[in-house]
Amino acid sequence: MxxxxxxxxxxxxxxxxxxxxxxxxxxxxxxxxxxxxxxxxxxxxxxxxxxxxxxxxxxxxxxxxxxxxxxxxxxxxxxxxxxxxxxxxxxxxxxxxxxxxxxxxxxxxxxxxxxxxxxxxxxxxxxxxxxxxxxxxxxxxxxxxxxxxxxxxxxxxxxxxxxxxxxxxxxxxxxxxxxxxxxxxxxxxxxxxxxxxxxxxxxxxxxxxxxxxxxxxxxxxxxxxxxxxxxxxxxxxxxxxxxxxxxLGLTLEKSIEFKDDRTIKLAEQFVADKTAALATYNASKQDYDSMLLAMLGVYLGKHAQSQMEREAALTLLKVTSSDVNHPAIELAIAKTLLADNDFNTAKNHLSAAQKKFPENPEIATLLTDVQSL
Structure with missing residues (x-):
């Protein structure tokens, strides 16, 4: 017993x-x-x-x-x-x-x-x-x-x-x-x-x-x-x-991803497949940080070391310009176009930007400089 x-x-x-x-x-x-x-x-x-x-x-x-x-x-x-x-x-x-x-x-x-x-x-x-x-x-x-x-x-x-x-x-x-x-x-x-x-x-x-x-x-x-x-x-x-x-052999029960990390990965997707990335962004903008995308575009454009990086910067800037609505974005688009020697497009963009932000002196000055070229 x-x-x-x-x-x-x-x-x-x-x-x-x-x-x-x-x-x-x-x-x-x-x-x-x-x-x-x-x-x-x-x-x-x-x-x-x-x-x-x-x-x-x-x-x-x-x-x-x-x-x-x-x-x-x-x-x-x-x-x-x-x-x-x-x-x-x-x-x-x-x-x-x-x-x-x-x-x-x-x-x-x-x-x-x-x-x-x-x-x-x-x-x-x-x-x-x-x-x-x-x-x-x-x-x-x-x-x-x-x-x-x-x-x-x-x-x-x-x-x-x-x-x-x-x-x-x-x-x-x-x-x-x-x-x-x-x-x-x-x-x-x-x-x-x-x-x-x-x-x-x-x-x-x-x-x-x-x-x-x-x-x-x-x-x-x-x-x-x-x-x-x-x-x-x-x-x-x-x-x-x-x-x-x-x-270490540990497992995570669910995926861990924060909004800013997700946003950076979307920016990378814009480089690899712009069409798919744009569809993803437009379908769920609330899941991404538009300001972060825009600022990444600004810095990529300013420090681009290749044509691919300039194109990626332009894409990010254009995609977010209406959501962020800031003169710095418009200036960054124009400067990236100028770095790519696309003077006509830059001039047209600056003309539109001046109407959008008529009080911004940097846009006015850059437009004057481009018109004189």
Whole structure:
């Protein structure tokens, strides 16, 4: 006859063992943030920090995948982010997570951590990493140790600066012969105005043997090379984090995609198949950020390095001009046409733009200049 007490005790022990096994199987991701950010007495940022958007997007992906996340930085404690919008979908959701916010307010000090506790290291971007993580020995040591223990290494935007000078036990650079992405020289030229960067990230990655991969300005680019996964810019963040989660064997019950990421992917579709992209956009404009599409068109037009990029810029600008209705869009269309030596079309466009925005001096001046050609 079965002893009921013994049976209950055994079941309890088995249940406890099962729970412990599940806890042991939970993947642990070390999310590294820059400690460089600093403010003055008025609260203005005088040294750049980490990118809050990249942190929140990545954290939400890892949490949805069931991973444990620990925030760490070179100095530990509170770290400062660059300016960000708290109302953005992903930032608001992160800020509602009181446990995550509390942990972020008191990051772990990198030098105190044991690499054996982590299955992955993920480095968040922002300008700050270029100043501290690029030379911090603690982050390089834990990246080396986790990587050589078959762990996963991820980094996005300027985060790959932390991968510089990481030497494996073989004496080779971690980057040597690896496909790697990071903030491009063109993106640096277009968007890094306030801060003087200490070096070119793209050039340094290449100097250490990385097979540097890049897409067009602010397009989504994620590079995969074994257990090393890197993203080009802020709009590569979500897919980089998803790639890290999948590499760890984690699954997401539903797709995670934010409006700005979806918008960038639509912009890429305009390059590949304009007709299909236009149909998608017109059918569900509410799912996309028209202003972001327009601004991407402005920057693509200004910094285009090929005919294809100029055509893509014109397409984005024309598609969004009626939705955004701003003189900067009309000027960008005209300037892109002029860069393509299409003077007549540019003149006609400026004439129409002047009627639309009669008080805008830049449109009037450019029209006068074009008419004199």
């Amino acid at each position: 079965t002893n009921p007490i013994k049976h209950t005790l055994l079941a309890s022990l088995l249940g406890l063992s099962s729970l412990n096994l599940m806890a042991d199987e939970q993947k642990h991701i070390l999310m590294v943030l820059s400690s460089y950010g600093e403010t003055d007495a008025q609260g203005e940022l005088i040294k750049p920090g980490y990118e809050f958007d990249e942190m929140s997007k990545s954290y939400l992906v890892f949490k949805a995948a069931g991973a444990k996340v620990t925030f760490a930085s070179p100095k530990g404690g509170k770290v400062l982010a660059d300016k960000y919008n708290k109302a953005k979908q992903y930032n608001a959701k992160f800020l509602d997570d009181k446990s995550a916010v509390a942990q972020l307010e008191n990051t772990q000090k990198l030098a105190t951590l044991n690499h054996q506790d982590f299955d992955a290291v993920y480095v968040v971007g922002g300008k700050g990493p270029m100043f501290d993580l690029a030379t911090d020995n603690s982050v390089k040591q834990i990246i080396k140790q986790v990587y050589e223990n078959d762990g996963v290494i991820g980094a996005v935007c300027h985060g790959p600066a932390a991968l510089l000078d990481v030497k494996l036990s073989s004496g080779e650079y971690l980057l040597a012969g690896k496909r790697v992405s990071g903030f491009t020289n063109l993106e640096e030229s277009a968007f890094t105005k306030k801060w003087q960067m200490p070096f070119s990230l793209a050039d340094k990655l290449s100097e250490q043997g990385a097979l540097y991969q890049q897409d067009s300005l602010m397009f989504n680019q994620v590079s995969f090379d074994g257990n090393l996964l890197t993203g080009q810019n802020p709009f590569s963040t979500t897919d980089t984090a998803i790639a890290v989660a999948k590499k």
